[in-house]
Amino acid sequence: MNDRTFVTGRGSVNMAECDQWGHMNVQFYLARATDAQAHLAARIGLAPSRLRKEALSLRPLADRTLFKRELRGGDIHMIRSGIRAVHPEGTIDIASRMTNLVTGVESAAFDTRLALVGPDDATRPLPDDVRSAALDLSGDLPEMPAPPPMAAVQPLGAPPLDRMLLTYRGSIEPWDCDTDGVAPPRAHIARFNDAITHLFRAMALDRRALLAEGTGSAALDYDIAYHRPLRAGTAVEVRSGVLAVGEKVYHIIHHVVDSKEGFIYTSILVAALFFDLQRRKSVPIPASIRTAAERLIAHA
Structure with a gap:
């Protein structure tokens, strides 16, 4: 095992963390990854006590999760x-x-870009001791190869939010946030998780019918961009669309949007599939769902 890597998390899956398909919901994978990053940050000198004392925070700029x-x-x-x-x-x-x-x-792979920020949300340079410790530990991680690029299915330019489906509307609560009042990745994914059920409805996906047929759905790949911090008290909505539909894999996009100002907090590109709940193997996208999903591509 590479001496540049460390055990940063151990735990078990609670039934309360599982969804209707019987596996741990994606938001809790991201929660585990965030906890692991905190342990690695402490190893290079950014323990929570120091972050609090110096009014600093470590924030993700991007997450890739397989x-x-x-x-x-x-x-x-x-x-x-x-x-x-x-x-x-x-x-x-x-x-x-x-x-x-x-x-x-291996159950999941996480690659995250983190930035050190101050109370004004501006990026701060790493303190000399932290930078030195991080450089000493950084380098090639042969047992953790970088993920390949995600399929180029996202159109260039600003997303057409007014033509995308409204799939969630709610607010960010204090209990969603870290000690600095900013929502961590898990809280973003929780909104996407609510949104996907409404997108599924537009895709003519009948959850009860699928379950009766022994079919479920699961994400394969998340590519997340955090554009600005999401704070308690913010009213948000999610706009969603279908980008591509293959034989087994389909791609969708979600944007967390400020309900008042209209700017985007977070964007997530998702690759997902359907699978047999008994054999736990992927299956072709059901024909009725494929037809409905293809009609939604224009909205993305």
């Missing part, structure tokens, strides 16, 4: 993390891998 094997209620897991790169502007690229400790199979 879901490789599902975790179900009662499964135990471990996370190892390492620093892939330290950039001149002060951002840090962290890689984490979650493994099912019973099977030894």
Whole structure:
């Protein structure tokens, strides 16, 4: 095992963290990854006590998450993390891998770019001691190869929000946020998780009918961009659309949007599929869902 990586998380899956398809919901994968990043940050000198004392925060700018094997209620897991790169502007690229400790199979891969920010949300340079420690640990992580580029399905230019489906409307509450009052990745994903059920409805996906047929749905790949901090008390909505529909894999896009001002907080590009709930293997997209989804592509 590479001496640049460290155990940054251990835990198990609680049934309350599982969704209707029987596996751990994606928001809790991101929650585990965030916890792991905090342990790695402490190793390079950015412990929570120091961040509080110096009024600093570590914020994600981008997340790439690949879901490789599902975790179900009662499964135990471990996370190892390492620093892939330290950039001149002060951002840090962290890689984490979650493994099912019973099977030894990698369950998820996380690659995150973090920035150190002050109370004004402006990026701060890494303190000299932190930068030195991070550089000492950074480098090639052969057991954690960088993920390949996601399929180029997203159109260039500003998204046509007015033509996308309104799939969520709500607010960010204090209990959604970290101690600095900013929502962590889990809270963003929770909104997307609510939104997807409404997009599924537009795709003519009948959850009860699918369950009766023994079919479920799961995400394969998330590519997330955090454009600005999302704070408690903010009224938000999610605009969603379908980007592409293949034989088994389909791509969708969600944007968390400020309900009053209209600017985008977060964008997430998702690759997903349908699978047999008994065999836990992928299956072709049902014909009726494919037809409805293809009609929605124009809205993205």
